[in-house]
Amino acid sequence: MILDGKKLADKILSNLRISQLKLAVILVGDNPSSKLYVSKKKQACEKYGIEFELFKFDSNINQEDLEKKIKSIDATGIVIQLPLPNNIDTERILNLISANKDVEGFVSDNKSPIVCVVEEFLKEYDISLDNKKILVVGKGRLVGNPIAKWLESKGLDYTIVDQSTKDISQELLKADVIISGAGKKNLIQNIKNKAVVIDFGPDVNFEKVKDKASYITPPVGGTGPMTIACLLKNLSELKN
Amino acid sequence: MILDGKKLADKILSNLRISQLKLAVILVGDNPSSKLYVSKKKQACEKYGIEFELFKFDSNINQEDLEKKIKSIDATGIVIQLPLPNNIDTERILNLISANKDVEGFVSDNKSPIVCVVEEFLKEYDISLDNKKILVVGKGRLVGNPIAKWLESKGLDYTIVDQSTKDISQELLKADVIISGAGKKNLIQNIKNKAVVIDFGPDVNFEKVKDKASYITPPVGGTGPMTIACLLKNLSELKN
Numbered sequence: 150m151i152l153d154g155k156k157l158a159d160k161i162l163s164n165l166r167i168s169q170l171k172l173a174v175i176l177v178g179d180n181p182s183s184k185l186y187v188s189k190k191k192q193a194c195e196k197y198g199i200e201f202e203l204f205k206f207d208s209n210i211n212q213e214d215l216e217k218k219i220k221s222i223d224a225t226g227i228v229i230q231l232p233l234p235n236n237i238d239t240e241r242i243l244n245l246i247s248a249n250k251d252v253e254g255f256v257s258d259n260k261s262p263i264v265c266v267v268e269e270f271l272k273e274y275d276i277s278l279d280n281k282k283i284l285v286v287g288k289g290r291l292v293g294n295p296i297a298k299w300l301e302s303k304g305l306d307y308t309i310v311d312q313s314t315k316d317i318s319q320e321l322l323k324a325d326v327i328i329s330g331a332g333k334k335n336l337i338q339n340i341k342n343k344a345v346v347i348d349f350g351p352d353v354n355f356e357k358v359k360d361k362a363s364y365i366t367p368p369v370g371g372t373g374p375m376t377i378a379c380l381l382k383n384l385s386e387l388k389n
Numbered sequence: 390m391i392l393d394g395k396k397l398a399d400k401i402l403s404n405l406r407i408s409q410l411k412l413a414v415i416l417v418g419d420n421p422s423s424k425l426y427v428s429k430k431k432q433a434c435e436k437y438g439i440e441f442e443l444f445k446f447d448s449n450i451n452q453e454d455l456e457k458k459i460k461s462i463d464a465t466g467i468v469i470q471l472p473l474p475n476n477i478d479t480e481r482i483l484n485l486i487s488a489n490k491d492v493e494g495f496v497s498d499n500k501s502p503i504v505c506v507v508e509e510f511l512k513e514y515d516i517s518l519d520n521k522k523i524l525v526v527g528k529g530r531l532v533g534n535p536i537a538k539w540l541e542s543k544g545l546d547y548t549i550v551d552q553s554t555k556d557i558s559q560e561l562l563k564a565d566v567i568i569s570g571a572g573k574k575n576l577i578q579n580i581k582n583k584a585v586v587i588d589f590g591p592d593v594n595f596e597k598v599k600d601k602a603s604y605i606t607p608p609v610g611g612t613g614p615m616t617i618a619c620l621l622k623n624l625s626e627l628k629n
Contacts, residue, residue: 150603150604151599151606151607152587152604152611153610154506154606154614155610157509158614158615158618160513161615161618161619161622162433162436162618162621162622197402266394273400347392359391365390366391366394367392370393370394370395371391372394374395374399375398375401377398378397378399382401382402
């Protein structure tokens with residue numbers, strides 16, 4: 150039997166996936182924050198030689214057309230930039246993404262970039278969560294939900310609050326660690342002394358709480374670049 | 390303390406090393422085989438988006454100048470294309486390559502691409518070396534030496550022959566597995582029935598032995614593309 154070196158070499162090389170990465174981003178409508186996030190992703194891809202393609206749709210696109218377009222996308226990783234317009238069934242759209250392209254961990258067991266950001270910060274700055282009162286602010290799909298799942302998987306107790314919580318200021322004053330992603334500016338104006346604050350919101354009034362915090366993410370150069378880095382890390386680790 | 394997301398993001402992204410790979414090849418003199426091997430490496434790098442730079446020197450370059458040039462090379466992986474001219478101290482030149490750039494495993498514990506090729510073939514075709522008579526043909530730096538070391542590390546018995554061996558044809562007829570890298574055309578004209586033949590030489594007269602072999606690498610599309618694939622695999626796995 151002939152040992153086929155050509156075929157096996159191609160297999161090995163395609164597994165290296167060097168510079169074969171391609172991120173596709175689906176943007177529907179004109180949300181200014183979404184456009185900003187998309188441009189940041191594009192910049193990072195360009196910087197690191199990753200192919201980037203933006204699929205931009207009008208907010209009045211219908212469900213069927215959007216689904217058809219998404220199914221036809223050829224990329225190694227796909228981001229559906231949220232939020233989608235109200236006329237679109239977000240759950241159905243997200244479920245079109247197969248696990249091997251799910252860089253955001255929405256529809257698979259892939260790690261959420263947000264969880265990765267928190268883990269990396271804790272590791273880098275040698276911050277432990279053991280025996281800390283942990284507060285998660287917001288229950289959204291992007292931040293609160295994956296962080297809560299992650300804390301559960303680590304067997305850590307935590308409190309989670311959202312807009313239905315009557316008085317979150319009481320919880321904020323008790324928390325040793327605050328992980329926030331409510332998307333509500335100036336929601337957090339006071340914290341416990343020496344608290345650790347990781348803000349994806351941006352929810353924190355940085356100037357008001359920065360001197361009380363032992364560790365805090367700044368509004369610029371904090372969770373933003375880290376979220377992009379973790380997204381690209383996920384992209385590079387997908388097994389396509 | 391400010392959690393510096395910019396700095397940590399850069400650290401994470403630089404560890405991804407996507408499309409930041411660069412292979413530098415040092416070629417001294419006009420050896421036609423060396424030129425061919427270099428062009429194959431260049432082609433593969435271009436195909437997979439890896440930066441490639443060739444440093445070509447006349448065969449009359451002196452040791453000092455060559456060392457100075459090599460020390461100034463900025464790349465993530467370096468190949469010294471062997472053989473070097475006789476007036477050059479090969480050992481000294483190879484030792485200029487630091488472990489984190491040693492894609493060929495000459496001066497570090499990095500795995501030799503040749504060993505990788507053999508491992509990948511054995512794995513792909515489900516060939517076991519257990520209780521086989523293994524013959525290594527050639528004691529060179531590129532093939533025989535790393536293969537012998539690898540077999541030792543796996544606790545496998547083997548016989549190794551080179552030009553000083555009186556009658557290698559006897560050994561060839563006894564071997565269940567032949568791994569050959571003597572660089573002597575038509576050295577191997579007969580083998581044991583059902584032997585496995587992996588030829589880096591090219592030493593094997595393929596037409597004469599192909600029907601007796603159970604598995605055999607062809608002269609084209611055999612170990613050649615595999616060696617390049619394993620070299621690039623090494624390059625992508627170096628921690629720069």
